[in-house]
Amino acid sequence: MKANHQKEQCMVCEEYREEGIRILFSFLCRDCEKEIVDTETNEVMYDYYVKKLKQMNTSKVEL
Structure with missing residues (x-):
């Protein structure tokens, strides 16, 4: 029996994916x-990833 995976939007690439x-x-x-x-701190994409990951702290919080 095949599992039914729901696609979710990735917070970094904004694509809809099943695995993550x-x-x-x-x-x-x-x-x-x-x-x-795999990204080193001296690579161009490092700052982009840090910015995206920081958005987790400001995303909706449900109490």
């Missing part, structure tokens, strides 16, 4: 997770 991780109220696709992990 949830962090707080945000979804991070597997591709972006790998890119973030």
Whole structure:
């Protein structure tokens, strides 16, 4: 029996993907997770990823 996966929008690339991780109220696709992990601090994309990940702290909080 095949599992029914719901696509969610990645907070970094904004694509809809089935596989990834949830962090707080945000979804991070597997591709972006790998890119973030493999990015060195001196690379151009590093600041972009940091900015996107900081948005998790300001996303909706439901109490």
